[in-house]
Amino acid sequence: MAEPLRIDLDRTSPVPLYHQVASAIEAAIADGRLPPGQLLENEIALAARLGISRPTARQALRGLVDQGRLVRRRGVGTQVAPARFRRPVELTSLADDLARHGREPGTRVLEHTVVPAGALVAAAMEIDEGTSVVLIRRLRSADDEPLAVMTNYLPAQIAPTADELATTGLYDALRHRGRRPRTARQQIGARLATAAEARMLDEPARAAVLTMARTAWDEDGSVIEYGTHIYRASRYQFDTTLFTG
Amino acid sequence: MAEPLRIDLDRTSPVPLYHQVASAIEAAIADGRLPPGQLLENEIALAARLGISRPTARQALRGLVDQGRLVRRRGVGTQVAPARFRRPVELTSLADDLARHGREPGTRVLEHTVVPAGALVAAAMEIDEGTSVVLIRRLRSADDEPLAVMTNYLPAQIAPTADELATTGLYDALRHRGRRPRTARQQIGARLATAAEARMLDEPARAAVLTMARTAWDEDGSVIEYGTHIYRASRYQFDTTLFTG
DNA sequence: TATGACCGTATGTCCGGACAAACCTTGACA
DNA sequence: TGTCAAGGTTTGTCCGGACATACGGTCATA
Numbered sequence: 001m002a003e004p005l006r007i008d009l010d011r012t013s014p015v016p017l018y019h020q021v022a023s024a025i026e027a028a029i030a031d032g033r034l035p036p037g038q039l040l041e042n043e044i045a046l047a048a049r050l051g052i053s054r055p056t057a058r059q060a061l062r063g064l065v066d067q068g069r070l071v072r073r074r075g076v077g078t079q080v081a082p083a084r085f086r087r088p089v090e091l092t093s094l095a096d097d098l099a100r101h102g103r104e105p106g107t108r109v110l111e112h113t114v115v116p117a118g119a120l121v122a123a124a125m126e127i128d129e130g131t132s133v134v135l136i137r138r139l140r141s142a143d144d145e146p147l148a149v150m151t152n153y154l155p156a157q158i159a160p161t162a163d164e165l166a167t168t169g170l171y172d173a174l175r176h177r178g179r180r181p182r183t184a185r186q187q188i189g190a191r192l193a194t195a196a197e198a199r200m201l202d203e204p205a206r207a208a209v210l211t212m213a214r215t216a217w218d219e220d221g222s223v224i225e226y227g228t229h230i231y232r233a234s235r236y237q238f239d240t241t242l243f244t245g
Numbered sequence: 246m247a248e249p250l251r252i253d254l255d256r257t258s259p260v261p262l263y264h265q266v267a268s269a270i271e272a273a274i275a276d277g278r279l280p281p282g283q284l285l286e287n288e289i290a291l292a293a294r295l296g297i298s299r300p301t302a303r304q305a306l307r308g309l310v311d312q313g314r315l316v317r318r319r320g321v322g323t324q325v326a327p328a329r330f331r332r333p334v335e336l337t338s339l340a341d342d343l344a345r346h347g348r349e350p351g352t353r354v355l356e357h358t359v360v361p362a363g364a365l366v367a368a369a370m371e372i373d374e375g376t377s378v379v380l381i382r383r384l385r386s387a388d389d390e391p392l393a394v395m396t397n398y399l400p401a402q403i404a405p406t407a408d409e410l411a412t413t414g415l416y417d418a419l420r421h422r423g424r425r426p427r428t429a430r431q432q433i434g435a436r437l438a439t440a441a442e443a444r445m446l447d448e449p450a451r452a453a454v455l456t457m458a459r460t461a462w463d464e465d466g467s468v469i470e471y472g473t474h475i476y477r478a479s480r481y482q483f484d485t486t487l488f489t490g
Numbered sequence: 491t492a493t494g495a496c497c498g499t500a501t502g503t504c505c506g507g508a509c510a511a512a513c514c515t516t517g518a519c520a
Numbered sequence: 521t522g523t524c525a526a527g528g529t530t531t532g533t534c535c536g537g538a539c540a541t542a543c544g545g546t547c548a549t550a
Contacts, residue, residue: 075543190435237434320513
């Protein structure tokens with residue numbers, strides 16, 4: 001322990017105390033003030049210093065341990081976890097991926113219509129065949145280079161407008177409507193591009209493309225989105241980190 | 246609430262009370278005594294009935310909520326979550342995938358040699374260039390149909406023998422040596438098969454193949470395996486489920 | 491010098507209580 | 521009949537305390 005991390009608490013804020021503490025520590029880890037392996041002060045000292053109870057301090061630390069940002073050992077203390085054990089917190093969207101690599105996302109909305117759900121779409125969305133859904137097809141790009149063609153189906157009452165999608169990602173728009181994805185199932189495969197796809201993506205004929213089909217559910221367990229996407233395999237790959245129980 | 250779930254606690258056991266409670270509820274969910282959507286009795290009643298304090302009851306329930314087995318809403322109560330919220334537990338291997346679909350895995354070991362690590366392999370395995378590693382190349386099949394060509398690099402001291410690999414999966418062999426993978430990072434992409442690859446996989450020339458590069462670490466943070474794999478896109482796709490924190 | 495017992499430290503488990511906030515239902519009123 | 525306010529229910533947050541258990545180092549002893 002060099003010097004203890006400074007944490008300002010606001011007891012008038014509606015944000016719970018434990019969350020304020022956790023956010024402060026998380027931020028310190030993220031920007032390097034707390035490097036991997038760094039030992040934190042112990043719970044008792046932390047609680048005393050901040051003027052909170054030990055259970056509250058523990059609640060803050062436990063959340064960070066659950067995210068894999070801290071590791072704790074009895075008799076030893078609490079330290080910052082190695083970077084590779086930290087689990088991602090959000091379902092990533094293409095916009096997030098690009099932003100992380102410092103690339104500029106772009107969107108051209110190719111189609112935005114209401115259609116009756118076909119058999120496949122209805123099954124994926126867990127609705128009756130023929131129910132009206134909004135179909136959105138977008139050409140996504142990074143630094144003005146075409147990257148993917150995305151086809152999404154959404155329940156009519158939560159679908160973003162074409163204007164929204166031109167400036168923001170689909171998941172951001174959904175979050176803005178208070179529908180936060182909680183679970184998603186995705187299937188990743190590959191095939192050869194059709195002539196039309198190759199043209200749109202600026203690829204040679206019969207190039208390999210990555211395919212991804214994804215269904216996303218919110219916390220109520222209802223489907224908020226189903227999409228089938230095609231990515232240029234020459235410019236994009238899926239990068240995931242997995243953890244054991 | 247039909248009838249309350251019967252839970253027997255053993256206060257002399259070294260197993261914490263909250264864990265005994267959580268296990269009992271988890272088992273009841275697993276075998277269907279508590280179906281999805283079922284409302285549990287409230288925390289206070291549960292604690293009183295079992296003779297434990299409310300914080301202890303909450304700790305049990307919180308663990309199950311974190312695993313996605315229960316959902317709670319203030320003013321409403323605690324319910325068993327929809328089935329799809331239950332998280333998968335393990336890093337999956339090909340053998341696991343095939344077993345889940347009831348297909349018979351097969352392995353032909355094409356190569357099993359000691360080689361000095363090249364620049365790419367050394368970087369991925371976090372070792373010095375030129376260090377001796379074991380290279381293993383296998384042709385994997387399902388129901389006698391070729392499915393993938395897998396190339397793995399392992400630290401020499403933990404590498405399974407060719408005989409082991411003929412009958413069991415790589416991860417099983419590593420687990421058998423006490424090296425359990427804890428984290429893995431994988432990159433999934435696609436490209437066209439080379440002529441030799443197409444021949445091995447029984448695919449037409451210039452077919453699309455899925456590529457996967459994976460690095461796995463154990464609980465100490467040391468690399469236990471690095472592999473680059475090629476899958477027949479016509480017969481295989483990656484199926485993953487994602488969750489938000 | 492090597493080894494084992496001891497002890498301080500830090501987290502793990504558990505208890506009891508109090509108030510706040512969100513949710514649903516009910517009933518009164520327009 | 522429709523709507524809004526009130527109240528009861530349930531989980532969320534926070535406090536204070538107590539003892540248990542695992543870890544690591546130190547010190548005394550063989």
